[in-house]
Amino acid sequence: MQHQQDSRSYREFIQYLPEVKRYLSELEHQDLWWTTVAMVGKINNENIDPQLLESIVDTQKEFQNLRDIMIEGLIGRYLNQANSEIMLKAQAVIDILIRNLFERTADVGFLATDNDLVDFMASDDVSEETKGFIHRRIEEYVAKYTVYDDVLLVSPEGKVRAKLDESNPVEKSFDPLIQQALTTDEEYVEVYRHSDLFPGKPASLIYAKRIEAEVSGQLRVVGVLCLSFNFEDEVERLFKVLNNEQDGYGVMLVDDSGKVLVANHPEKYPVGKQQACQYGMKEPVRSGNNLYFATKTNGYQGFYGLPWLGYVDVPSEVAFDDKSSKKEINVTIPKDSPLYLRDLEETNLKVSTLLLIVILNGKILSIKRDVKAFLPILDSFQDISVDIQEIFKGFIHHIHQVLVKTIQGKVAFSAALAVEVMDRNLYERANDCRWWALNSTFRQILTEHKQTQAISAEQVERLTEVLAYINKLYTVYTNIMLYDHKGKVLAVSNPAESELVGTLLPRPNDTARCLSLSDTQAYVVSDFHQTDLYSGRHTYIYHAAVKEWGNLQKNVGGIALVFDSEPEFAAMLEETQPKYINNLINDTTFSVFVDRSGLVISSTLPDLSVGTQFEVPAEVLEAESGQNDTVYWEWRSQPYLVGYRVSEGYREYKNGDGYENDVIALVLTGI
Template structure:
């Protein structure tokens, strides 16, 4: 434990708690009140009130320490969780993207046009008369590279070399590098893997300090290496997009990408933490406090979770947040627009905090209840014994003690309520963040699908074979073989199919789907595909059940295959997205995780179209094709907009974050023909929806004190039962006790509460709420037992739900009630009148003797007179059933 301003704190808070403004505010308030408790304790000991505040002071001091610790830990955990999520998303989004690149290089390296060019270059390079022919072919190959980059805009350059590293062709001819001596050339030729991934200074790209390049060998028909192909990834461009989705204008965090040695290779704020800087990793720790430059930061590092077995280049996502800005983000705007009654129910949820924090308000309530009873008893003793040297001062001191207790309890309640708002706001913010992640993953994934179908439609073999007048079985088999190769590299498809201008399937990638060969696909997207005018166009089916996917819901992407001279459409290629596992996996990857990396129980997510049709769900809550049973404004969002809210589903409240798709790069951009708005919704359970309570709060008692007025006064001890306030002449009251240890008597009747030991003797305790027509107690009420005396030595108790003030009331204001009113069965002796009913209220003053007589009548016994000190202390006969 660390000590901070006279409070023992958890070691994790050392160095950070001073930056938590809200926690500091409550600590200062509570320590100020603690100083008041010190003074009141001393004054109580000197005043002769017989009220010792030492235990109360110590109890509140311990609770203050507990509260500050838990408030600070919750605040710290919230910031660390947000940092952890950003670090994880930064690396995982990149790794997902790079996974696609590992497939791209493997497929493009098998392209027939590349193979043909390398072979012809080798044959013609020594002939000076063939240079013009080679240049023509090189230009044609560059056009093909340009077509590729127009679709896969994540690449900046494509380079083709021979096995010696000589550059044969490249997209960016402004870079003049005739030959490479980089080790990637030899590695690409020799590797047993499906690709070579290089992030380093590469001589092929001299304008960059470091580049991310994917390489693989180009082979001839015999499988011999004849060249090396390189795809140059737009690393800085892609990281800027990732960082842009993770940071906002009011965000002080810096999101970084680190290599295995902790060197910064990408930064969301290069002026703050520049490229090339070395920072400490925080992988195994929940977080670390680190110094960089002249500033302290919270730091968190996350490795990649990987994607389909690919773990990336071994990099880390890393977030650094200046400590002085780490804990003071205002998220209260997330609560705007949420129904007040719903919000109130959610704020009472027991699931939002750890149990120790939930218990603090209960402990404060218990301390305050005991304190109120001590003050009440002190006032009763003052009235009955007149022992105080200065009764007026003693009275003032007692109520100041009570007020200070109420203030202390109020600080506890306000701090917890503020934390409630902070936690719920954080959940809503996190839900929005994760919804943004989910839809970003989906848009990025489907961007690749739109690219794939268009690029594969440019496969030279497809174009040549479909342009021929007759499709023979051998030609169809060749097409099927190429499709099988593609599908082996791109496992996100359940099937690939090539069809002719009539929509008749010529070949498929999956042997199990061979029954489709020769059949016509009767779908509108087929007709749309065959009318596409250029290689940039593509068609997408609606998200619907299709026989191409065993009558399940999915998207089918398609592009037109044009003849080699590109003057007519000769068919098309359809790629059937394996939607069920792929979309579900995207949603599951976006769900919140606890400190153990597990999804909290009850969380789920959906993709849903603007129309309300469900596309996918992370669990069995909804099935594709079903309708979302509510809107709440989530489906009307503008593209790229987010919304958070609290909704009720069945008997449970959920925090819901939503984000409407906005596309990725060119995919679904404003200028794109294809538009398909989809929203991601993340659901986080908050609490059960409890039935609305019809129980109103206890009305505040308004009784004027006549202490300063002339004339005789009497002190009235007030208490409430149910919704009603009552008074007792303090001379008839011994004291108030809690009801711990009370023993019930089965079958004793509704008025009899049980027996309670008092000064070594069991006394009967009664519940007068039914006799007084006072109504039921509020849930969670801590009952008090008011001990009354009926003559000397004869005591009994009545249950009270709460204790009030003990005002001095002029005798002239007491209006006695007739003794025989209602047959002598009324509990009250008098009623206190008021001259200002708009400020005060009438108050019934009960009498101990009348209560005893009425209880005797209710139990069926004859009334018993008050006993003498030598008689039995039993009030009435044993209670009857």
Template sequence: MLLSSFDTSRLSDEVPPQVRACGERLQHLDSWLATVTLIGKVTSPTGAVSLYDSVNTTRERFRALREKLVSALVEAHAGELEMKLGSLAQVAVDILIRNLFERTADVGFLATDPMLRAFLADGESAPSEANLAERLEEYVAKYSVYDNVLLLSSQGEVRWALQACPEAQRDAALMADLARSRADYLEVCRPSPLLPALPEAHLFLAPVLADDQPGSRCFGLLCLSFNLQDEMARLFDQLCDAQQHLVLLTPDGHVVASSLAALPAGMSLGDPGRGRVEAITLQGRRYLCRAVEGHPYQGYAGLGWRCMALLEQRDAFARGDAGVTTLMATGGEATADHRQGALAEICDEAADVAQRLSLTVLNGRITSAQCRLTELTPVLQQVREIGYQTRQVFDESIASLQNAMTQVTLADAAMRSFSMIDIMDRNLYERANDVRWWALDNRIRHWMQVGGAEAGRHMTRVLEYINRLYTVYTNLLVFDTEGVIRAVSSPESSALVGTRLPEALSLQACLALGSSQAYAVSAFAPTPLYDGQATYLYMARVTSAEDGRVLGGMATVFDAAPELSKIVTDNLPSPASAGAAAFGLLVQPDTTILATSEACWPVGERLDAYLPVSLVGMAPGQRRTQWLEHGGRSYLMGLTASAGYREYKVTDGYCNDVIALACLPLA
């Protein structure tokens, strides 16, 4: 069945109506000036011919300037589309890559779980399928991005699945890929007989080894099924509006997921929009599109996917306020500065040419008065009026374009702030998941029941292993019901063992948590557990696997300083070669700074001591833009309030209002 037909063309073939109207208006004025000049030459005495020669010379300069203006308008319009479409696509694919990077750690760590090892080893200590299901249901309840978990034999046959798939079969291509792979895990996204009900399965696989030593016996494979369609639908809902659409594409141009019905999954789209904005026709509708590749995150680049943003041409060519729904530029600051400089040059030239035309008219009036050439008067009046209208067209066009560029910068700032806060929410979602899952580690639960110095050493080894894999923490702690620390992951913090929890960690709040899904988080405040710096401390209770008795708790120390700072700086444009640089912050509603790109504004201090910023009344997810004067420069500022991610800060009862600010200087 024919799903859709499409064709592409270069954007340079498309001239926006407002640009075409400007060119036509200037063409009309130029033609009328030529006609008036010709009439003047025919009807005026020979002595006045030099005046009309001067008008013709000025007209030639206006004509050249007209071409320059129209060219600048087309270039600026293309740059505006590049900013809207290219940056929208870039934000989407980069957020996805960060999400999938977390999954690579998940599969590697879960593959070391003792219960999974025991089940696949099929020995006397193998857990029942009911116990295995209970444990992995706990996992999926916390890491809610997965829709299934499978355990495979070392030959690839399905041994067990969390969600039954009765027609599942061995995936020979997958096993061949595993045999060729040298990585610790394998990631694929394609149809798989392991999950035949899915058009495409996004799978992360890792070997389940007998122990943590390299080269140890392989008992089988862990396979995590990432719910890509659900994740992309959530991302599209956040980023798209009624006009803008997003499509995730494979390297060879097949649709993986789309917010546009005309582009269903599996459709071959080819390579439009790569390297430039292009036009594309889908089911009779014409769209402008731009496709970009994702930026690698900590060396992880995913499966080479790219993301395409589309905007229907009629919406792209409509005038109006760009608003806060247009999206973040991923570069091009030098291009924007170039456009501003070109417009200023055109404006200066237009003023100079108009002044020369006024001088010509003035000289004509003097000549007319001296020689009593009354027939020159109406012609000179027409020349003067045409010159005035021409200059008015230039001024209006340049002012309109400058306003549009300001609106795009506002939208740029708004979306940069959105990207900051969204990435922060997604990052901390993972942190809440980690502590709850690790608190269910059967090794920790066992040794907490045993107690004593030997138990502490065993737990220390477990914590050290976890911390080596998850480097966003500076320390992991296990403590008993009295608040006495029994083990830590950081050798530098070994002196904490045997001491009580600091006040920043509420023992009672942790022990009172009602279930394994519950967690507690400290306020963002300085703590001795983080060298006196401010951070978040996450806690979950540790219970007995046999009877559910509370044994104590686990705490993680988030490495907030570099992690939050990187979220801010990664979402700012590259520093300008000259002039003021953009800056960004994460702050609480009372303007207490959590992270900043400005070294002179310390974390923990109030931003309102430095900037006239009010954050009162911002609701979760709200976006705002405003003008800012700071340090003798003008900035456009985007603000976005945290809205949470999935269940995190949405339905889990945790409240943590944070606002991201992105401030971009006006050129």
């Protein structure tokens, strides 16, 4: 009964699959011809053994069963291909966003403790000069963390004391968010709705945290920091990545009731539109002519954000359309491959063998009984057998090609996601170093140090406290170091590496480049190298210049951030690697980050070590920035389908900011 239900539901998709319709038509033609020939034989050959005619009928049933299995198998492969794309898009839209928003939770926690902002909010009476300083400080912040469109500093009573966007008319807020931020036991408050803090927007994604200051020896709440995330701009960028030039997919974020928050086609899926929504969906569901899928985020480092779902809705004709702009790869799947459809081939052979036995027995019987008139009937069955074998041979090859295309789509999409996640992550690292370099405590102490050539134990302790606090919030670094105008380390965030204090940073060229930076937007990144600063492993180190107090044109030192590349890059690859139903195929799949020379930056394959050379095909290493495609490649005597994507940056990162570092994500699945 279940098989009949599956069969009926599968057959409903045939209208969108012209190749399936063609095969079905050919097979039904053979079935009809079989019936016709059998009937002619039965009518005109009364002396033939009834058992032979029964064998012909039984063999025809075997053929019909194989036909149904193959048609459903082919539809199932097409459906799996469509489902994979739908599910990948839905999961990616929520997971990539959550990764981004995780960074915001650290931002709001750190900025709410910024000394300049805290002192400003703790003062009842401030000069116009101080107000200007705070405004410039906020401008500097958003110039680096460009994901925000406004920043507000609000008193406990709701009075707005500073804001980035001067066109924002708000002067006093009555939003309950303020009181919530003042009293919550949580680290921050996150809301998405309309707020009088940003009256010009129908809805705002806000991160709020109370600001506390020590006043007369006591810790007192002096206000609330509100960061407005530029949600519309961010999801528009995200939709461009996920659409990948494919029209017709409705990609959106919905709340836990299924109401649309934002969509790539707002005219079709307006905000507030109710979508069919089910929790815990295993695969897309058909509703009318469409397929849809909703999924929760997998979370990132324990952060799950607001109860939102990634959602994709697509018409069946679009889902099943051959949308692939990837290179056509005509490969023959080896017989020892886990992809090879042995069961279908064996069933095909069984039907052919049965029919051959029937024909041979029939010919022997016809000669014995001198029923020569039946021989042409048997010859016709032999012709049918040859035709059926050819159809099934082409059929099985076609199913193999559908499997190849499915894998092509998965590895290419996964490679695109991996490099997108990497660029977005490293964008944050470039922001961090530039912003922290502007910390007033750093600037004041390093300026004094340059002037006097001395630094007290109390000053070192203060620098260490600030660095340790930063590193506690931003755990993607193993160490954060401050160095003076000569490259000598003054303080570190990691107490286990305190022996670095007083030494010169290795790689003086990177230090010199940083100390010569001319403005607060510039930064320096080392190449991906092996360093004692990372226990002899490979990583990137991010630098930014610490500016002289009172003069942004002069440098008094620098800050260096040691990125914890090993687990961070590994997590990016693991999270974006494709998953297959067949575990044998999963076992052949791995992902790699390489640079333009093929140097391995990270790999999910244990014996492909970081820092070694991966002999990647030249056409991949030489591909243009942003290119996303697939190639066929034999590596270590194993044939692979390889999806690749060359990085092209995120926002201004690697896009005109002076930093060039092409990384290529590779996803390989063995066939």
